[in-house]
Structure formats: structure tokens, C-alpha cells
Amino acid sequence: MSIKLFWEDTYRAQNEAVVTSIDGDVVTVDKTVAFAYPGGQVFDTGTLGGFPILNARYENRELYYTLPAGHTLNKGDAVTVIIDWDRRYALMKLHFVTELLLVVLGKNYGRHKITQADILPDKAIVGFDWNIDIAGTFPTLNEELKKLIADDIPIISAYQDRENEKRYWEIPGLAKVPCGGTHLKRTGEIGPFVLKKIPAEKGKAALEIELTPGNG
Ligand SMILES: [Zn+2]
Numbered sequence: 458m459s460i461k462l463f464w465e466d467t468y469r470a471q472n473e474a475v476v477t478s479i480d481g482d483v484v485t486v487d488k489t490v491a492f493a494y495p496g497g498q499v500f501d502t503g504t505l506g507g508f509p510i511l512n513a514r515y516e517n518r519e520l521y522y523t524l525p526a527g528h529t530l531n532k533g534d535a536v537t538v539i540i541d542w543d544r545r546y547a548l549m550k551l552h553f554v555t556e557l558l559l560v561v562l563g564k565n566y567g568r569h570k571i572t573q574a575d576i577l578p579d580k581a582i583v584g585f586d587w588n589i590d591i592a593g594t595f596p597t598l599n600e601e602l603k604k605l606i607a608d609d610i611p612i613i614s615a616y617q618d619r620e621n622e623k624r625y626w627e628i629p630g631l632a633k634v635p636c637g638g639t640h641l642k643r644t645g646e647i648g649p650f651v652l653k654k655i656p657a658e659k660g661k662a663a664l665e666i667e668l669t670p671g672n673g
Contacts, residue, residue, distance in 0.1 A: 552576045
């Protein structure tokens, strides 16, 4: 199984690795900074052995990277894995502002079933089974989120079950949440953001979070 450097050091953008298997366009390596895990945060783009990572998936604790057809890698090759750091850091900010938003929403409005949670490089999209005009929550959300960010609170990230690679983040006194994403070290890193209401089916609600232009 590949060693997940993206959990051991979330801020690491490249590593040296050895190719451990090749199955056509799909390659595995012995250790990697390039993230993929179920749960909403999209996989990292970048290069592996100089070839662009077209897709990445996590399955049974292994990471499978799809490279272009015609790549020339072989099992045993030494390679460098490099991720698009600016894209990843934006994903981490959007991921964690979404985590905080869900905590603040739950605290103020109760828990509602989440029907969508997509953390994309340019925005996060969250949908709920919740019959509400979501824009009505924005003043409260903006005020409480901005305070949590301004307070620049340390964030704990660790394994709750190392063998099965189940992880969590925690801010003591605020929340402890199971999640395998790549989390920031401090809330202050999120910086300025903007909430937008987006269309949803009847009886549902959805919003988008974007980083304010110039963030970062
Ligand atoms: Zn998370």
C-alpha cells in the first residue's frame, strides 16, 4: 500500500517514489503526496514521473493514478510525484470553510441531511434536504465563520483508526468530525470567502462557497 504523505504532511507538494505496479495507464507508487479519497474533495492534479495525473482514486487503501496512454513508466522506476500546489491549497481552504460552515449551520439551525458536498478547485457546493431560503442563514454564517477565521484556531488532524485509514479533524470545544480530506493547520489560513445561494429543487437548499478574488 502506498504511504499517504498527503496525510503525514498536508503541506508537502512533491516526493520521490518508486513505481510499484503498472496496469496499462494506471500506476501505483510506494509513497505519494497526490491526494484522492472518497468524501467530496477532488483528487490532486500534477505529474508523476513527468506525466500528467489525469485521474486518481483511492480503493482498499491503495492510490491508483491514471496517466496518459503511452506513458513510458515501468515497475521499479524511480519517479517524482508533484502536485499543483496552488490548486491543492485552494481546495484545502474551501474544504475547511465548508467544514466550519456545516458546524455553524448545525449549531444554529439543527442538522439537515447533506445531499451534495463537492469541494472543487474554484468553489465548494453544498446541498441539503432542507426546505429553507438558505440566503436567510448567510448573515449568521458570515458573522460566525469570519470570527472563527479571525481567531486563527489550531486544527487537529489525526487517525481515529490507523489500520483502516479513517481520519478526523478536531477543534476542541467546537467539533470533532470524521473526514479523510486534507485539512489546514489553522482556521486563519482560509482567508476571505463569499457565500452564494444557488438554485435547488423544491424542498431542498444549496449554496456555493468561493474564495474572494485575491485570497492567497
Ligand atoms: Zn474534511
